[in-house]
Amino acid sequence: MPDLQRVVQEIAEEMRARPDRGDVATYIPELAGADPASFGIAVVGADGEVAAAGDCDLPFSIQSVSKVFTLTLALGKVGDRLWRRVGREPSGSPFNSIVQLEAEQGIPRNPFINAGAIAVTDIILSGHQPREALGEIVRFMQFLADDASIFIDEAVAASEQRTGFRNRALANYMKSFGVLENPVDHTLGVYFHHCAIAMSCRQLAMAGRFLAHNGRNPESGLSVVSPERARRINAVMLTCGHYDGSGEFAYRVGLPGKSGVGGGILAIAPGRASIAVWSPGLDASGNSHLGRLALEALTQRLGWSVFGG
Amino acid sequence: MPDLQRVVQEIAEEMRARPDRGDVATYIPELAGADPASFGIAVVGADGEVAAAGDCDLPFSIQSVSKVFTLTLALGKVGDRLWRRVGREPSGSPFNSIVQLEAEQGIPRNPFINAGAIAVTDIILSGHQPREALGEIVRFMQFLADDASIFIDEAVAASEQRTGFRNRALANYMKSFGVLENPVDHTLGVYFHHCAIAMSCRQLAMAGRFLAHNGRNPESGLSVVSPERARRINAVMLTCGHYDGSGEFAYRVGLPGKSGVGGGILAIAPGRASIAVWSPGLDASGNSHLGRLALEALTQRLGWSVFGG
Amino acid sequence: MPDLQRVVQEIAEEMRARPDRGDVATYIPELAGADPASFGIAVVGADGEVAAAGDCDLPFSIQSVSKVFTLTLALGKVGDRLWRRVGREPSGSPFNSIVQLEAEQGIPRNPFINAGAIAVTDIILSGHQPREALGEIVRFMQFLADDASIFIDEAVAASEQRTGFRNRALANYMKSFGVLENPVDHTLGVYFHHCAIAMSCRQLAMAGRFLAHNGRNPESGLSVVSPERARRINAVMLTCGHYDGSGEFAYRVGLPGKSGVGGGILAIAPGRASIAVWSPGLDASGNSHLGRLALEALTQRLGWSVFGG
Amino acid sequence: MPDLQRVVQEIAEEMRARPDRGDVATYIPELAGADPASFGIAVVGADGEVAAAGDCDLPFSIQSVSKVFTLTLALGKVGDRLWRRVGREPSGSPFNSIVQLEAEQGIPRNPFINAGAIAVTDIILSGHQPREALGEIVRFMQFLADDASIFIDEAVAASEQRTGFRNRALANYMKSFGVLENPVDHTLGVYFHHCAIAMSCRQLAMAGRFLAHNGRNPESGLSVVSPERARRINAVMLTCGHYDGSGEFAYRVGLPGKSGVGGGILAIAPGRASIAVWSPGLDASGNSHLGRLALEALTQRLGWSVFGG
Known part of the structure; x- marks a missing residue:
């Protein structure tokens, strides 16, 4: 080549x-x-x-690029049932918009806007501890890339944990509609960490x-x-x-x-x-x-x- | 085959x-x-x-399928200047939504929602009489299909002329922002007719x-x-x-x-x-x-x- | 005093x-x-x-101040049935917003935003010719003010007839939901004229x-x-x-x-x-x-x- | 009488x-x-x-009726500077809508929708511990009513603490725009409690x-x-x-x-x-x-x- x-x-x-x-x-x-x-x-x-x-x-x-892989993983877990909690239409809105959620009963428009990716993370988390879910995501990335050296940048994850108020708003908003199953802090913890890969x-x-x-x-x-x-x-x-x-x-x-x-x-x-x-x-x-x-x-x-x- | x-x-x-x-x-x-x-x-x-x-x-x-061909024709006339009057992002909204227009100063989100297609029709119309513009569109379709028998169904066009209040709303709304150049009735006349091909x-x-x-x-x-x-x-x-x-x-x-x-x-x-x-x-x-x-x-x-x- | x-x-x-x-x-x-x-x-x-x-x-x-008097007149004609076609809540929006209409099936939020006042004018117009309805409105103003010299400024009315695209959009939009009974041009004609008193x-x-x-x-x-x-x-x-x-x-x-x-x-x-x-x-x-x-x-x-x- | x-x-x-x-x-x-x-x-x-x-x-x-008194208290503390963080227009929206916040940079439309009342609570809280701020609110109510027996229903406060995801969304959303000064959990703690008076x-x-x-x-x-x-x-x-x-x-x-x-x-x-x-x-x-x-x-x-x- x-x-x-x-x-x-x-x-x-x-x-x-x-x-x-x-x-x-x-x-x-x-x-x-x-x-x-x-x-x-x-x-x-x-x-x-x-x-x-x-x-x-x-x-x-990699931030939101991770959402491709968490979507893949979540589809592997729940199959097309995933689409009951997340849509697959373009949103016509910025990545962190909350307006669409209000109009559509807390169902995010697609899995690649922040709200949708948080809902996808919540699916991966269900039945697991946050640490386990995160381990699974990282190992999946290492497997796909054939490279065990891939890691989470804890400083980035911690930085977003401290300042991610808008994502916290999105997650609580979805939680109020029952779209998230796990405690908001658990789901966001996994989300912030996989974005920090x-x-x-x-x-x-x-x-x-x-x-x-x-x-x-x-x-x-x-x-x-x-x-x-x-x-x-x-x-x-x-x-x-x-x-x-x-x-x-x-x-x-x-x-x-x-x-x-x-x-x-x-x-x-x-x-x-x-x-x-x-x-x-x-x-x-x-x-x-x-x-x-x-x-x-x-x-x-x-x-x-x-x-x- | x-x-x-x-x-x-x-x-x-x-x-x-x-x-x-x-x-x-x-x-x-x-x-x-x-x-x-x-x-x-x-x-x-x-x-x-x-x-x-x-x-x-x-x-x-063919209704909105005609919009592919009017877009092609309008691009041939004004090139990428077309995109000053029409966007090219998915709208996340129904075909006849007017909400997006208010938020974005009368610029339709893309050429395939009704508002966008009306703006595209207005571009084709500029400098011509409605009858000429319409003739040009029909001849373009006949040329592409290699078939001179393609026609406009006047009954359908007349039916939409009488009832197309929502499209009339969209057109007047864009006109209020200066997005349309021609008289609203001319632009809509051409629009309703090419949709009725x-x-x-x-x-x-x-x-x-x-x-x-x-x-x-x-x-x-x-x-x-x-x-x-x-x-x-x-x-x-x-x-x-x-x-x-x-x-x-x-x-x-x-x-x-x-x-x-x-x-x-x-x-x-x-x-x-x-x-x-x-x-x-x-x-x-x-x-x-x-x-x-x-x-x-x-x-x-x-x-x-x-x-x- | x-x-x-x-x-x-x-x-x-x-x-x-x-x-x-x-x-x-x-x-x-x-x-x-x-x-x-x-x-x-x-x-x-x-x-x-x-x-x-x-x-x-x-x-x-007087422009929109006229809406107080057309509301009074329309309530006199149809009583509380008026409120089936117009709400009475503050809109939280500019006078000429169309967004609220889309969310609420073409029913204007209140009789004092433009859309609402157009719907009220339509009620006054029903069963009459535009000229008659307009005469009734002007005579009502003259009666209330005890002053027969009150008149319509035709130049202002004509100016808005030529440029009122946004009001034309609102009216056609409501018409598409069946909120207006009369031809849009008739209703708008009366509306533009009573605003020009x-x-x-x-x-x-x-x-x-x-x-x-x-x-x-x-x-x-x-x-x-x-x-x-x-x-x-x-x-x-x-x-x-x-x-x-x-x-x-x-x-x-x-x-x-x-x-x-x-x-x-x-x-x-x-x-x-x-x-x-x-x-x-x-x-x-x-x-x-x-x-x-x-x-x-x-x-x-x-x-x-x-x-x- | x-x-x-x-x-x-x-x-x-x-x-x-x-x-x-x-x-x-x-x-x-x-x-x-x-x-x-x-x-x-x-x-x-x-x-x-x-x-x-x-x-x-x-x-x-008393729930949101408390917002009249927290508004009074906050105005006593910061005077008209309060209106930099909260508007005073009707919202045209339900009590817990978040759409308006996105359009207006996190500034709630008025002090009586939930978002606005949370922002008002945040003003009262500033410079104090949650317990102190809450004490001040309750004493103010007792003083106004001339009745020292007024109390907070802790069961109601705890119930909303557990389930108030939508208010948590609103608060985090405002926090992301810098409209809240205190930790979200502190502000919400005081808010849930004064609503539970x-x-x-x-x-x-x-x-x-x-x-x-x-x-x-x-x-x-x-x-x-x-x-x-x-x-x-x-x-x-x-x-x-x-x-x-x-x-x-x-x-x-x-x-x-x-x-x-x-x-x-x-x-x-x-x-x-x-x-x-x-x-x-x-x-x-x-x-x-x-x-x-x-x-x-x-x-x-x-x-x-x-x-x-």
């Missing part, structure tokens, strides 16, 4: 040179110190080869492989989810993965993707590759500015958009 | 046998008389062959070919739009093509698609085929019930979902 | 001296030319004496007398409405008379009142007086800036607040 | 006889056991005489006297607040005291009033009397059904409406 490595390298260089880098998220104090100059990219192809460039091995806070682009791209390959690890051949479920998770990523910037991401990049306020984006080119990019500066919708530009360049040069060559 | 014809035939038979057919739209009186037992399907492949079954040659009111599944699938083939007519090789624009129109169809049922359509069908309250859906399998289905019974979001089921069956059997084989 | 005349005189002088005068409404072009230096006040006491000062005899466009402060204060005196003209003793109805109209004025500035008006002035974007305010001191003030500069909620300050000074000096001496 | 006692007696008997009694609130489990047959009324006139009937000496949970109608009517008499205790002559502040608190009660039923209360009763989900209402007839009624059955807006009917009968028979004799 020499071509792919060259394209990835070129894009990393172009991104480094750009003067516009977005603004680093400040609402989680611990993330505010990230270096806006950082940029990493990693692409894992169908044959298992990895093309990577820039800060591709630097761990960053630290991974490099390389690790994240590895973890996403099953979504690019019909639910299977393309090297080991092991099935993580059914092909249908992989397609459906990709569909939810495409319509809902970037909050109220989801339409824009589909329009420009043309791939299912999930962003996090840490500046990471996981994108899936079905049948082709799992891609992770990272740059901490965000655009107005809270998605990585350079990350999106890099993915736009990548799909354009390789003809990888799901919407046509 | 014998296999495709067999699959299409099977699906048509399965759909005919289903007892659940949704409810025929009644808010446009002229449409209320449609027969819920109708079902048609047509698929035009890359080589130009057509697989079709059921009521595939019966003309129906009557086409069969076969004609509609023919008209959609350019979206499946990088902007070109695959037989003549003539370019309708650039490959990038074709991709982008597909992206907007996927995220916004089914109102507040867009997430559900992506989740179940996995193709860009645009529905109309007449019961038609145009779906695009990029690189593969342009597909039209029709059945007048609608689900709660106003999209054809059997139409969606038929498309779900089709993509599943052929592995055509953009989200993975 | 020498004291009252002195207080009124003082207030008129204080208001003239103030540098802050608010902004003249520009959304009705014909009103934009009003002189922000204008200030008028007139108070009609229980004994029929009038204290007046400033531009108290200059006619101005021109009156002086003196005439307006005279017209409001029945609300201060249990529904009767205190001089002639003629009953206009029952005492209960007079109280109830006052109640709706207090809670809803100033759009999303109604709480502020009650807090500062402490009287039932109705404002118009022409800069007029009618206020009622029950058992004591009918008061009209006018100054065209508006505050952020669209209510006369000096008008409210003048009423605040008046109630404070005379101890006329309904909330305590 | 023999007449008043007779009127009050008559009303109590009429209320007892009515078959329609509304529904007892169930969302605070401890309140669900209240007897819907209960009805009490007490009126304290300007001369200090008390007319009372029914269950006028039975303590009930138990008082009889007689005690409550005594406590409200200062609002009927220009801020003074009419017997001792001691000033609680300035006359202007008393008027203004009354104004806020009238426009905002009954959530989205405030317009209805003003329309039917015509007095400033504040209701609580325990079924109590405090109403003020300025210059005349302080009135408390209690009946646990609620109407759709969460206000005492018989309580409002009793007040409507009272003002009608005595001509006490502020909107006219």
Whole structure:
């Protein structure tokens, strides 16, 4: 895959040179110190080869990218019953909006806005202690990425525990409608911690492989989810993965993707590759500015958009 | 393409046998008389062959499916300046919601909700008389479908002219923000008429070919739009093509698609085929019930979902 | 009533001296030319004496102040059945908001927001030609004010006919829910014209007398409405008379009142007086800036607040 | 005051006889056991005489009626600076709506919806321990009512502590905007406890006297607040005291009033009397059904409406 490595390298260089880098998220104090100059990219192809460039091995806070994996895990536990507690429509609202919850009886619009991801976390937690549930999530990430070194950044988790009032509002609000089963503090504890998982682009791209390959690890051949479920998770990523910037991401990049306020984006080119990019500066919708530009360049040069060559 | 014809035939038979057919739209009186037992399907492949079954040659009111073509036409006129007057994010709201317009200064969320399509029509109208603009739209449809017999059902247009108070509200509301340039009655006249275009599944699938083939007519090789624009129109169809049922359509069908309250859906399998289905019974979001089921069956059997084989 | 005349005189002088005068409404072009230096006040006491000062005899466009009188007239026609089509709760929204209508099936929150007043006008219109309905409204105003010289400013009415897109949106929206019975253009024609009635402060204060005196003209003793109805109209004025500035008006002035974007305010001191003030500069909620300050000074000096001496 | 006692007696008997009694609130489990047959009324006139009937000496949970007194206390502490953190407009929304908070940067619309009252409690709490703040509130109530036996019902407070998820959501939401200064749990602890104050109608009517008499205790002559502040608190009660039923209360009763989900209402007839009624059955807006009917009968028979004799 020499071509792919060259394209990835070129894009990393172009991104480094750009003067516009977005603004680093400040609402989680611990993330505010990230270096806006950082940029990493990693692409894992169908044959298992990895093309990577820039800060591709630097761990960053994956934040909401973790929601793809908790959704996968929760679907594994309760199957389609999950959709009784969470919708799967784009919200047309910012990531932390509470308005939609009031109109829809506490049922979050989709699993990728904060409220929805908290409800998904609550499903994983049910029947377990918070520590167990969190262990399960981390081990699932390590298994998918084939890398036991993936860890939770406790300083980030603690920072959000102290300041996550809006998420606490969302969780209590859902609890008032009976949408959460567990004590709010337990559910939020697990949520804040899985958002604080630290991974490099390389690790994240590895973890996403099953979504690019019909639910299977393309090297080991092991099935993580059914092909249908992989397609459906990709569909939810495409319509809902970037909050109220989801339409824009589909329009420009043309791939299912999930962003996090840490500046990471996981994108899936079905049948082709799992891609992770990272740059901490965000655009107005809270998605990585350079990350999106890099993915736009990548799909354009390789003809990888799901919407046509 | 014998296999495709067999699959299409099977699906048509399965759909005919289903007892659940949704409810025929009644808010446009002229449409209320449609027969819920109708079902048609047509698929035009890359080589130009057509697989079709059921009521595939019966003309129906394409209604909002026309918005794909008016968007294409308007982009051809003003290019990306179009996006100053219309957004491209999913709305999270029903097709005729006015709430979003108040929050966003009269700019419709996307070109496929009614308000957005009215704004797009206003762009096509600018500098022309309504009759000319309408002629241009109809000729564009005839050109794309390679069929000069496509016509406007005047009874349907007149019916909506008399009863379309909600669309009149949307148009006046946008006009109050300066989003429409032309007299409201002119813009709505053109809008109601292009929604009243009557086409069969076969004609509609023919008209959609350019979206499946990088902007070109695959037989003549003539370019309708650039490959990038074709991709982008597909992206907007996927995220916004089914109102507040867009997430559900992506989740179940996995193709860009645009529905109309007449019961038609145009779906695009990029690189593969342009597909039209029709059945007048609608689900709660106003999209054809059997139409969606038929498309779900089709993509599943052929592995055509953009989200993975 | 020498004291009252002195207080009124003082207030008129204080208001003239103030540098802050608010902004003249520009959304009705014909009103934009009003002189922000204008200030008028007139108070009609229980004994029929009038204290007046400033531009108290200059006619101005009463605009939404007319809604008090159309409500009175419509209640006379259909009684409490009126409340099936219009609510009587404060809206918490600007005068021309359409959001509330969507949430509440086209039923306007109260008769003093634009949508509500349009619905009230529709009630008056039913069974009549627009010209007749309008004649009835004007004659009612002339009767109440005991002044046959009150007229409609046709230039203002025509100006709003040409530009009132937002009101046209509200009317069509209600029509789509069946809340309006008459053709939208007829109802709006009457609405725009009664808003364009021109009156002086003196005439307006005279017209409001029945609300201060249990529904009767205190001089002639003629009953206009029952005492209960007079109280109830006052109640709706207090809670809803100033759009999303109604709480502020009650807090500062402490009287039932109705404002118009022409800069007029009618206020009622029950058992004591009918008061009209006018100054065209508006505050952020669209209510006369000096008008409210003048009423605040008046109630404070005379101890006329309904909330305590 | 023999007449008043007779009127009050008559009303109590009429209320007892009515078959329609509304529904007892169930969302605070401890309140669900209240007897819907209960009805009490007490009126304290300007001369200090008390007319009372029914269950006028039975303590009930005053719930949101306490918000009148915490507002008074907080205004005493920070004066008009209070209005930087809380608005004073009717909300047009249910008591526990969170939608308005999102649109207005966490600033509650008025001090009588739950969010506003929590913000007011936070002001009282600042600089104190929760226990001290609560003590101050209870002593203030005892002082106003001239009755040291007023107490907090700990079972009710504990019940709401366990189940008040929606209030916890509101508080965390405001905290995320910096509207609350203290730890959310402290503020809510004080809030839940002052809502759980138990008082009889007689005690409550005594406590409200200062609002009927220009801020003074009419017997001792001691000033609680300035006359202007008393008027203004009354104004806020009238426009905002009954959530989205405030317009209805003003329309039917015509007095400033504040209701609580325990079924109590405090109403003020300025210059005349302080009135408390209690009946646990609620109407759709969460206000005492018989309580409002009793007040409507009272003002009608005595001509006490502020909107006219």
